[in-house]
Amino acid sequence: MDFGDDQDGSDGQRKKKRYHRHTPRQIQQLEAMFKECPHPDEKQRMQLSRDLALEPRQIKFWFQNRRTQMKAQHERADNCALRAENDKIRCENIAMREALKNVICPTCGGPPVTEDSYFDEQKLRMENARLKEELDQVSSLTSKYLGRPITQLPPVQPVPISSLDLSVGGLGSPVIGPSLDLDLLTGSSSAIPFPFPTAVSEMEKPIMADMATSAMDEVIRLVQTDEPLWVKPGGDGREVLSLETYDRIFRKPGNHFRGPDIRVEVSRDSGLVFINAVQLVDVFMDSNKWLEFFPSIISKTRTIEVLAAGMSGRSGSLLLMYEELHVLSPVVPTREFCFLRYCQQIEQGLWVIADVSVDLPRENQYSTPSRSRRLPSGCLIQDVPNGYSKVTWVEHMEIEEKAPVHLLYRDLVNSGTAFGAHRWLTTLQRTCERFACLMAAGNSPRDLGGVIPSPEGKRSMMKLSQRMVNNFCVSLSSSQVHRWTTLSGLNDVGVRVTVHRSSGPGQPSGVVLSAATSLWLPISCERVFTFFRDENMRSQWDVLSSGNSVQEVARITNGSHPGNCISLLRGLNSSQNSMLILQESCTDASGSLVVYAPIDIPAINIVMSGEDPSNISLLPSGFAILPDGRSGGGSGASTSSNPMGSSLGSLITVAFQILVSSLPSSKLNVESVATVNNLISTTVQQIKAALNCPSG
Numbered sequence: 001m002d003f004g005d006d007q008d009g010s011d012g013q014r015k016k017k018r019y020h021r022h023t024p025r026q027i028q029q030l031e032a033m034f035k036e037c038p039h040p041d042e043k044q045r046m047q048l049s050r051d052l053a054l055e056p057r058q059i060k061f062w063f064q065n066r067r068t069q070m071k072a073q074h075e076r077a078d079n080c081a082l083r084a085e086n087d088k089i090r091c092e093n094i095a096m097r098e099a100l101k102n103v104i105c106p107t108c109g110g111p112p113v114t115e116d117s118y119f120d121e122q123k124l125r126m127e128n129a130r131l132k133e134e135l136d137q138v139s140s141l142t143s144k145y146l147g148r149p150i151t152q153l154p155p156v157q158p159v160p161i162s163s164l165d166l167s168v169g170g171l172g173s174p175v176i177g178p179s180l181d182l183d184l185l186t187g188s189s190s191a192i193p194f195p196f197p198t199a200v201s202e203m204e205k206p207i208m209a210d211m212a213t214s215a216m217d218e219v220i221r222l223v224q225t226d227e228p229l230w231v232k233p234g235g236d237g238r239e240v241l242s243l244e245t246y247d248r249i250f251r252k253p254g255n256h257f258r259g260p261d262i263r264v265e266v267s268r269d270s271g272l273v274f275i276n277a278v279q280l281v282d283v284f285m286d287s288n289k290w291l292e293f294f295p296s297i298i299s300k301t302r303t304i305e306v307l308a309a310g311m312s313g314r315s316g317s318l319l320l321m322y323e324e325l326h327v328l329s330p331v332v333p334t335r336e337f338c339f340l341r342y343c344q345q346i347e348q349g350l351w352v353i354a355d356v357s358v359d360l361p362r363e364n365q366y367s368t369p370s371r372s373r374r375l376p377s378g379c380l381i382q383d384v385p386n387g388y389s390k391v392t393w394v395e396h397m398e399i400e401e402k403a404p405v406h407l408l409y410r411d412l413v414n415s416g417t418a419f420g421a422h423r424w425l426t427t428l429q430r431t432c433e434r435f436a437c438l439m440a441a442g443n444s445p446r447d448l449g450g451v452i453p454s455p456e457g458k459r460s461m462m463k464l465s466q467r468m469v470n471n472f473c474v475s476l477s478s479s480q481v482h483r484w485t486t487l488s489g490l491n492d493v494g495v496r497v498t499v500h501r502s503s504g505p506g507q508p509s510g511v512v513l514s515a516a517t518s519l520w521l522p523i524s525c526e527r528v529f530t531f532f533r534d535e536n537m538r539s540q541w542d543v544l545s546s547g548n549s550v551q552e553v554a555r556i557t558n559g560s561h562p563g564n565c566i567s568l569l570r571g572l573n574s575s576q577n578s579m580l581i582l583q584e585s586c587t588d589a590s591g592s593l594v595v596y597a598p599i600d601i602p603a604i605n606i607v608m609s610g611e612d613p614s615n616i617s618l619l620p621s622g623f624a625i626l627p628d629g630r631s632g633g634g635s636g637a638s639t640s641s642n643p644m645g646s647s648l649g650s651l652i653t654v655a656f657q658i659l660v661s662s663l664p665s666s667k668l669n670v671e672s673v674a675t676v677n678n679l680i681s682t683t684v685q686q687i688k689a690a691l692n693c694p695s696g
Helices: 024-036 042-052 056-101 115-146 204-224 243-250 277-285 287-293 407-414 421-439 455-475 525-533 535-540 601-608 670-690
Strands: 263-273 298-308 318-325 335-347 350-357 377-384 388-399 496-502 510-521 550-557 565-571 579-588 591-600 621-627 650-661
Touching: 024 042, 024 056, 042 056, 204 243, 204 298, 204 318, 204 335, 204 350, 204 377, 204 388, 263 421, 277 287, 277 335, 277 350, 277 377, 277 388, 287 298, 287 421, 287 455, 298 455, 388 421, 407 510, 407 650, 421 455, 421 579, 455 550, 455 565, 455 579, 455 591, 455 601, 455 621, 455 650, 496 670, 510 670, 525 579, 525 591, 525 621, 525 650, 535 550, 535 565, 535 670, 579 601, 591 601, 650 670
Parallel strands: none
Antiparallel strands: 263 388, 298 318, 318 335, 335 350, 350 377, 377 388, 496 510, 510 650, 550 565, 565 579, 579 591, 591 621, 621 650
C-alpha cells in the first residue's frame, strides 16, 4: 500500500539522468566552505548558488556527498589504526606466553605457580567470606522474623513447606538500571544501580516461603470477608478497612505500631475481565507481560529470582520481584518495592495471587532505606463463562513519603486512589479489551473504510501503537534515575525537562529531550479527553500543525468505548505530505491517554503489509488525563464502583519528546531547552483558550 500522491512519470517519459561535473574553481570554493561549515544553512547555500552559478539542490547534494565521503574516510582510518593496534597486542601476548613457559621458580626450582591455582585460592577465600556474610544476614533475618537469634534455634529438621518446591529455582542475575551518562542538565545524574543479590540463600528460602503462605492466607480473608473487617461508614457505599479489626486479626499484640509519618492506603474492588483465568495468571507471573498490561501504572519491573517454579510456572510458583509504580506526571515520585509474588490454584478455575514486601539489603551508598512497604495484597481470580474472569483485587500499603507530593496531585495520591485497587482493575479491564481486539482477525464495523488494513496489518499497527504508548508512559516516570529539571513556566507546575540517550531498536538514535508540565483544569476528564481526541479540534492545540487541519484516514477500534481507538491522521494543506501521525487514544474510569507520533509513509507501508514493526522508530508525545481526586459531594460522592465520585476537575500532563541530535555524544544546548519550553507553554495557553479556562 502506498500513500504517496505524486509520481515521477511513466517509464516511457523517463530520461537518462544527466551528470554535471563541477569546474575546478567551483570545487575549490565548495571545499573551502566545507572546511569552515560542513552543514551550511539555507541562506549560505543560496549565497553559494549565486556565487558559483549552481542550483541550490546541487549545493545541498554536494555537501551531503562530501560529508558521507569524509565519514567513510575517518572510519577507514580508524579501522586501520585499530587493526594495527590489535595485531601488536596479539603478538605481545603470544611472546609473553612463550616466555612464561621457560620461567623457573627461584625458591623451589620448579615450574611457576599458574594463574589458575592462584585464582583457585582466591575463590576459596571469597567463598569463605561470602558464607560468613550470608550467615550473618540469615541470623539477622531469623532474629527479625522469629524473635530470637539463630544460635537459640533448635536443629533444623526437614519440614514440608506448603506446596512450594523450594529446591527448584534459577539463579538470578545482577540487574543494573539504564545509564544516564549525560551531564546535560543540572538535575541530571548517572543511573544509580540497584545491587540486587544474585541469589537467595537456601536458609532464606524457607523464611520467604513462610512469608508468602501467610500473605496468601491474609489475602484470601481480605477478599472474602466483609463486616467487621470492611465497613461502610457513610451512605455512599464506599468500603473502608477497619484498621483496629485488621490489627486484631492479623497482627500480634504490640507488633503493629505505625509511625506518625506512615500513611496507610488500602482498597478493594471487583469486576469482570475479558480474559480467562489461566491467561491472566500467566500475566501476573511474567514480568514482561505484567509491564505490558499496566504501562500507565508500572514504569519498571523485573523478576529477580524464581524461588519455586510450580506447575507450568503457575500453581505453587514463588517469585522475588521488583517494580516501580508511577503516576503519569513528573511531579509525583515513583514507588519502589521488592516483593514476593506467590501463585496458587485453590480449586478448579479459582486462583489466588499474593504479594508482600520483603527487605533486601541495599549496598549502594546513595540509597536511603524507606519504610514504605506493600502489606499482603493481591487478587482472587475465578473463571466464569464466555471467556471472562471475575477478579477481586486488594491493595494494602504503608507509605512513607520521602518528599511531599505536589499540591496538584496531593488529593489523588493521599486518598489512595492513585495506586488503589480500582485503578488497577479498570486498567486491566481496558487492556484486556485491547488485547482481545488484537487477537481478533476481522475488522470492526466501527473501523473506518477509507484505508482498511488486512488482519495482519491491523495486528502490526496495534503492536506498533502499543510500543508507542509504553514508551510515552515510561518517559513520564519520575524515579531516582530519571530526574527532571524545572524551567520557568507560565503554568501551575512549570516546564520540566530531562534527557537520555536513545539507541535501542525501534528508537531514534541520539540524544532525546523530554519536556512535560502538569496543570489543573476545572473541566471534567471526559470533556478534556473528547477535546484532544477529536481530530477537528487538533489545530486549536497542536502548535506544530501551524493551524492546519488533519484528516483521519484509518481507524482501528480497540475497546467498547468509542474513544478507545488507533488512528492514522494526515495533515491538510501541509508541506510535509510524506509524514502521517499515528495516534492512540484510550480511556477508562481511572484516567485517559492521547498519545501520538509522526511516522513516514514507507514505515506505514511496512505496517500495513503486516510486517514486524519492531524496528520502526517512534518518538511519542501526548497527554495524560487523570481525575483531580477532589469529591464534588452530594450525588457526586465516591462509591465502590466509582471511588473518584464526581471530580471537580482534571489533571493534565502535557509531554513532548524531541530528538535533539542524532549524535549520541552531542551536548544539549540552551536553544533546544528554550525551544521546548516555549513549545510547552504555548500549547498550554492554547488549550486553556480553546476550553475557555482562565490563563492564570
